Each structure stands twice: as C-alpha cells, then as structure tokens.
Amino acid sequence: MNAADIPILSIMLAIPVVAAALCLFVRAELARIIALSATLLNLVLGVVLWISYDPAGAQWQFTESATLFGPIGWRLGIDGISLTLIMLSVFLMPICIGASWTSIQKRVGEYMAAFLLMETLMIGVFAAQDLLLFYIFFEAGLIPMYLIIGIWGGQDRIYASYKFFLYTLLGSLVMLIAMLWMIQFAGTADIPTLLNTDFPAEAQTWLWFAFFASFAVKMPMWPVHTWLPDAHVQAPTAGSVILAGVLLKMGGYGFLRFSLPMFPEASAYFIPLVFGLSMVAVVYTSLVALVQHDMKKLIAYSSVAHMAIVTVGLFTFNQQGIEGAIIVMLSHGLVSGALFLCVGVIYDRLHTREISRYGGLSVNMPKYALLFMLFTMASVGLPGTSGFVGEFLSLAGAYKVSTWATFIATTGIILGAGYMLYLYRRIAFGPQVNADAAAMSDVNGREMWLLAPIAVVVLWMGVYPETFLAPIRRDVATIVERVERAAPAGDSKLKLVDPTTARYRVMHHTEKNMAEGSHK
C-alpha cells in the first residue's frame, strides 16, 4: 500500500490553504469554483484515506513527522476516531460551499477563503499528534469563524461574534497552561506518548478541570452553552452547518482524546459533575427549545441537548457508551447540519426564521417536506436513522453506570420528539396561512444535491452502522482498557449472560430448580 508513503494528511491540510490564497485574488464566480473543487478534492482524498485505513493495523496510521518549528512538532497521524471525524469534516465542506453558492453575494472571495481555512484547521485538530500543534489548530479556528459570523451574519452578528470569540478563548487559555505543565512533566508533547503517561492523581484533578473548561465551552455544556444559540442564529447557513457539524465535535473529541485516557482517575471522580450538568442540559435545553419562535435557535438548543447525550456516553467508561457517543457526534454532525440547511432553503426564499411565518409547506414543497421529515426523524432518534443507533448505544452504556442519569437523559429523547415534531407540524403541516410561504417553490437541483447525500448517509448509518463502528471499535477498546482501572462500579449490577446461548437456559433452569428445591 503506497498510500502510506505520500503525506496524505499534509496534502489535505495544504489544499484548502492554497485554494484560500487563490480565492482572495479572483472574482466571485471563480472563487466559488475554486472553493468547490478544493473541497471536493479533499473529499476524494478523505475517501482514499478511509479506504486505505486498516482497522486492524497500527493504532496510529498515516503518521508524519517533521521538526520545522522547533518545539512545535509537525506530527500528524490518525486513528479510527480521528478518521471518522475527518470524514465528517471533508464531507460537510463541499455542502457548505454549495449552500453559500447563491446566498452569499458580497465579498465572495474572502468568504470562501475563510471557509477553506476552517477546513484546514478542522482536519488539523483531528490529525495533530503534537499537543501544541493541536492547540494551534484548535484555537486558530476562532479567527475565520469570528469573521464568518461578523461579516456575513445576521442582525446581531457583532454581539454574537464577540461572544463566540471571547467565550471560547477564555475556555481554552487555561487549557494551554495545563498543556504546558503536562509537556514539562512528561518531557514531550507527543500525544501518543502522553496517552500512556500516568499523571499524579492530585495533578490530574486540576489538569482535568483546565481541559474541561475548554471542551465544555466548545461542546457546549450547560451552563456555558449560551454562546451557541447566538452564534448559530447570527451565522450564515453554511457557518451554522460547520459550527454544529464539526466545531462542536471538537469538544467531544477533546474529552475522548485527552480528558479520559490522560486523566482516568480525575475523569471517574468527576462523573457526577458531568452527568449532573448533562442531565440538566438535556431537560432544560429541550424545554427551552420547545418554546422557541426562531427555527435556528430551536435547532441550536437541540444541539446542546444532543451534545449532553454525548457527554453522558463518553463518561460511561465502557465500550458501548463511548462508541455510542461517537456515533451521536457523527449523526448530530450530519443531522443538525442538514436541519440548518433545511432552514437555509426556506430562509433564502422568505428571509425570515420566524416559525409562524411558514405553514403547510408540504403542499407546495413536497420534496422539501420529505427531506425535512427524514432529518426531523433522525434528530428525534427514530430507529432506522443514525440518531437512534448513537443514542441507544450511549444510553445503554450509561445504564451500566447510573440508572438515574440514564432515566433523565432518556427523557431528552421524548422531549426531543416533542419539540422536533412540533416544529415540523408548524412548518410543514396545517393550513397555508401565509400566502408568500405558500407560493414558495420546491427545492431546486442545487439544494437537492446538498441534502440528498446527507440523507443517504443518515439512513446508511441508521441501517448498517457497522461501517462506521468498525474503524472506531479497536480505538475505543484501547481507551476503555486505559481507563479500566478507574471505571465506576455502577448501580445497575448487570449480569453478563447471553440469552441466546444454551448456558443461559441451563443457568436459569438450574436456578429455578434450586429455588424450587429450597422450598421443599
């Protein structure tokens, strides 16, 4: 396999940067084409990456190493978890460019350049194997996103862009100090080495907190989620897609890559905190979503609720829960991205996000209503869609740790069904009260090309999740093994028996016999 010989990750990082530089100097039409070609090229490279990734091979594949920048090592490499998230990023990027094709008319070159830079930084976050390099990619994303929200955003874009920038910056800076401490302690910034470094338990507590400050904001967890609804509502459609689709996943990725395997004891110690915040988030943000009048805000709050399921899943310390959390991340990336695109479709026609301005769209926009329905169902977690697989697995994993947390987190699914179906009813069903909404045309070819691929993947993930579970299984097992020593006891006391085997029947039979026998 010679795919390992070429520095494919560096190439994937370089393509968008070069394209971004070109976009700055050309006229609008050409900038769009350059951006689309670059992102499609990266998608092709991503597929190559996926195909040549060997789930049974070395833990870190496609590794690269260069010492160009002194203490900051240019070390790249991916495991299965990174692979799936990189795939998510390169899959959503061309869709984002397509979604901005006609809706962005001012300063197109700069817009495309900002998005292309975002792509590089997202791939960089998931591929970096050096702590400082990771931090640079992680933090650098603030600049293009700040500009995207601030220049091409809605009414209150300036407030939203400031809030986004400063909130996330404050969260991350303390993490930087923790990283510096870790590098000094371990004598290296190499992430694979740090993953197997045992930090002293008392240091773990504050290191964990420093990382938590950053990832909880990024995730976002209640109560530091307030930047998200503002940023989502004000960002242009493609900005929301990338924000919900990929940027939020950086928080989850961070927990998975750093907090859990590097600080297992501290992670176990803080399970009540994480579960507590997540439970509040699930119920509270779902209820908030229920009363929204603004479509984007509703979806933004639903993101917070879904991300809370991710944090619950991650901190279960078992295979099911963590796998489930990753699938929820992937699924939410696709589904919330698609929902924002759906909002974008009708927003482009009527220029309002007010739910009450629509109604009965299934009459004049049947294709749209169908796609919107699919994504609504996927968001609710209907079996057969991607949402179900992830939520089921992570909640099943959580059940082993805390039955109460699982119980409350599960209400989120019911509430989720509540607010999503209510949204769908108000938009797609009912009488066509607004004449202008009733006159809107159905999705055109371009919009179909944006939504259909996501729909296919959502169904694929729902029907045959093994495709997405196969590359992550071994890496999740590695993490579970690593955190085993601190794993919580759990309150469900499950018995490990397989009901399909003869052993189960024999065991139950003898138990029954014994019970009966003792009565005699």
Place this chain on the structure above:
Amino acid sequence: MELNASLALLRPEIILTFSALGLLLVAAWREQAGRLISILAVTALGAAAAFVVTAMMNATDASAFDGLLINDAFGNFSKILIFIAAAIALMIAPRFLENAGAMRAEYPVLILLSCIGMAVMVSATDLISLYIGLELQGLSAYVLASFVRSDGRSAEAGLKYFVLGALASGMLLFGASLVYGFAGSTSFAAIGAAMDKEVGLGLIFGIVFILSGLAFKISAAPFHMWTPDVYEGAPTPVTAFFASAPKVAAIALTIRIVLEAFGSQILVWQQIIIAVALMSIIIGAVGAIGQQNLKRLMAYSSINNVGFILIGLATGTEHGISAMLVYLVIYVAMTLGSFICLMQLKDKNGGYREEFVDIAGLSKTRPALAAALAIFMFSLAGIPPLFGFWGKLVVFNATVAAGLLPLAVIGITASVIGAFYYLKVVKVMYFDDAADVIIESDDKVLVWTGGLLAAANSPLGYFAIPALGVWTAYAARALF
C-alpha cells in the same frame, strides 16, 4: 593598552558617536538634507550592527573600563534588536515628517544619539554608566517627542515626557544612591556580592526606587500614565520608535540589573515584578477598551505587552529570560508593523487619520492594509496561528516551568480582556460600513516594511522559531 582594549570593545558605539557628530556637522551646513542624512544614519546603524554581530559570533565576554560596561551576548543581542528597530524607524519617517513640515536633519541625528544611549544601557554593569546611557537616550527622546514644533500636541507630549521622565530619573538616582550607600559600590558585581549576605531596609528601599524608575522607562503600570499622552502626541514614526527600541533597551537594562545586582535576593524583587507585571497586563487591557484614538490604543497595548514580558522576568530563570527575549523580538515586529499600518491612514487632503471612525470598513476600500492590520492585532492578542502566540507561549511556558502556576493562570486569563479591544479594531475594519476616508498609500517604504513585518507575524514566522530559540538561549546564558 588597557584603554585600547576597552575602546576596541566599544567599536559599535564609537562608530555611532562619530557618525552622529559628523552628520550633525552636515546638518549644520545643509539643513534640507534630511533624507540623505537618514540614509547615512541607517548605513551607520548597519555598520555598527555588523560589528555587534561579529562580537556575538566570537563570543567575547569582556568588560571595558574596569567594569563600567560589558560586551556580552545578552547585550549584543539587545543591541542588534535595537539597531534594527531604530533603522526601521528611520526609514519610515521621512515622508511623514515632510508632510508635517518637519523633516529636518536633526531627526536621524537624534535617533543615532538615542541609539548610543541605548547601547550603553544594555551593556552597563555599573549604576553610573547605566544612568549616563539612560539620560542620553531619554534626552534624545524628549526632543524627538516634540519634533513637530508646529503641532501643539507634539510639544505637549515632549514636555510631559520630559517632566515625568525627569521625575523617574530622580527616583532612579535616589534608589541608586541608597543602594550605593548600603552596598558600598556602584558596580553590579559588587552590589551583588554585598547582597549575598543580608538585605537591610535601606537596600530594599533602594531596589524599590530603582525598579520604580525603570518601570517608568518601560511604561509598566503603575508608572504608565505618560504613555498614552506621549504616544498620541508624538509624530507617529517617533511613537513607533518609542514603542520599540527604547523599550527593548530599558527592558534589557532591567533584566541585567535585577539579575546581576539583585540576583541573589530573588524574593525581594520577585514580588515587585509580579505585581508590576499583573498590573500592567490588567491596566493595559482595561484602559484600552474605551479609547477612540488608535495611537492611544497602541499605547495601552504596549503597557499590556510589557506586563507579559515582565512575567518572564518574574521567573528569574535562564529559561524565563530567553523567553522574554523571544517575546521582545516578536513584540518589536508586531508593534512596528502596527504603527506602519497606522501611518498609512491618510485622507485625500494629505492629513493623517488616527481615530476608530476613520478605519471603519477599511477592509472594503483598502483590503491589503486592513488584512495587515488585522494580522498585527490578532498577533498582539496572541491568537494562534499568528506569531504573537509564540511569544506568549514561551513566556508562560517558562512561568509554568518555574512553578509559578497561579501567576501563569492569572496572566493568561487577563489576556482575554486584551483580546477584546484588539478584536474591536478588526470589527471596525471588517464588520462596519465603509467610511471611505483613507486613500491608497503612495509611500512604497511603508508598504514594503509593513508587508514584510506582516509576513513575519503570519504563520510563516513559525519557521523562525528554531533560530530564534538558539539565539535567545545563547543571549540569556550570558547572564547566568
């Protein structure tokens, strides 16, 4: 023979002295030859820098004039940085001063004299030579601040700078006399030896007064009050000069006196430095928020940055000093670049603009200038992947290594406040509607130097990290 050896060590300073005097003569005969004299002055700085580089390569660590001055890697490193910054300040000035009707031959001469003062400052190992260097630099600076005589603000800036500078010099001298009285010597080495035993109240008073005087020179809080007024009033190229070269010199001087004279009593001065550093970071950040004038904003930014640099000094380690030097190099590039951008804000009547309202929507009318200024602002805020991030990183890395975790956490958290106003500049340029008052710059020197500095602050700067690390570590080692 001894005299010859001492003079040989001072070759750069001697070159500059004779150039300054020679150019002063030329200026006396040819009042209008400002441009020519500027070019000659830059050449003289280049020649002096060449000698400094040679000395640094040869690694001669030698004292001159019985321990009044020293020629070591630390001093030489600072001198190179100072000469480069001064040369840039010379190159960018002529057209600006011509427009202001003040391009006289004294400008380059004063800069050269100031450079001699700074060269003495960074190589002084005695309180007397320290003071001579400081005053030579200071007096040139007072004149430079009021260089545009016809402008009331410039004259006011010069006067303010002079009065407050004299006060600071007085404090420094008072402290020096106390230290001399209690330690029995003015030489850093002898003071250091005297402090090895015990530190009485008199010495502590001396240290506090000396550090206060120096804090004034580096515009660290709580002695920063002059900075916004002087930075706003002085002609912009002069402000760019003030924010770069003299700051390097004064910080290098502070490092040397703190480590060589008071080094054995780290607990005495460390708390002062920590307090001054944190105050500077916070006051620099909070004070900048309400500013409408961009030069005043940059003044607060420089106060803020001095705070970060001093955090490196608070560690008192070799690692910390080399981190400070890295930060200084990057800071000089950022701050000179920012001022070069500000100097290009010219309206169609040829007047210079320096208010927030003037740069509204600059990214639409002058995209390249706006992009360069945005790079400098994000870099000053320390946001990766811009190069300013690296400066903050090494300083905080040294702090963490020295075990000063609370200081690191407070300092880095306070940098978020600073990020707010840097973002405001970007916001005004990129998000607001175009005011369209700024015309295309016709000054190629500004465009090129600004462009080069912007490239250095972009992620391309990361390629310089290995070389920068080697040189600063080498320079810092000279002090330990």
